Every structure is written in C-alpha cells, then in structure tokens.
Amino acid sequence: MAQAKKIALYMLIVFVLYTIIKTPARAADLVQIGFEGISDAAKSVGEFMGELIK
Template sequence: MVQAKKIILYMVVVFVLYTIITSPARSADLVQVGFEGISNAAKSVGQFMTELVS
C-alpha cells in the first residue's frame, strides 16, 4: 500500500513538472487563480470573525 502511494506521488510530481515545462503561462494562470481563491477565503473568514465580534 505504501509503495502504491509513493508511485502515485511520483507520477503526480512528474505530471506537474511536465505541465509547468510545456506551458508555463497556463501554469502561472492556474497558480494565480489558486492564490486568489485562498485570498478570498481568508478575507471571508476575516469578515465572518469581524461580524461575530461586532
């Protein structure tokens, strides 16, 4: 079971590296979208906490 997880992890890493190398612009767009999502989630949590305290 551990061996299978390790193989899958290696496959995912190779796929991510291949994607970055073959289309760096698209990869940059995806990273930007991910960070925007994290930022929006953090802002929402902050707003929720502010509303709780107020």
C-alpha cells in the same frame, strides 16, 4: 498501500513538472487562480470573525 501513495506522488510531481515545462503560461494562470482562491477564503474567514465580535 504505502508503495501506491509513493507512486501516485511521483506521478503527480512528474505531471506538474511536465505542465510547467510544456505550457508555463497556463501553469502560471493555474497558480494565480489558486492563490486568488486562498486569498478570497482568508478574506471571507476574516469578515466572518469580524461579524462575530460585533
């Protein structure tokens, strides 16, 4: 099982590198979308916590 996880990790790394090299603009868009999602989630948690202490 550990060997399968290692192989899957290597395949994921190769895929990410291939995507970055082949289409850097698309890779940048995906990273931006990811960070926007994280930012929105953090804002939502902050608003929720703020409402709890009111």
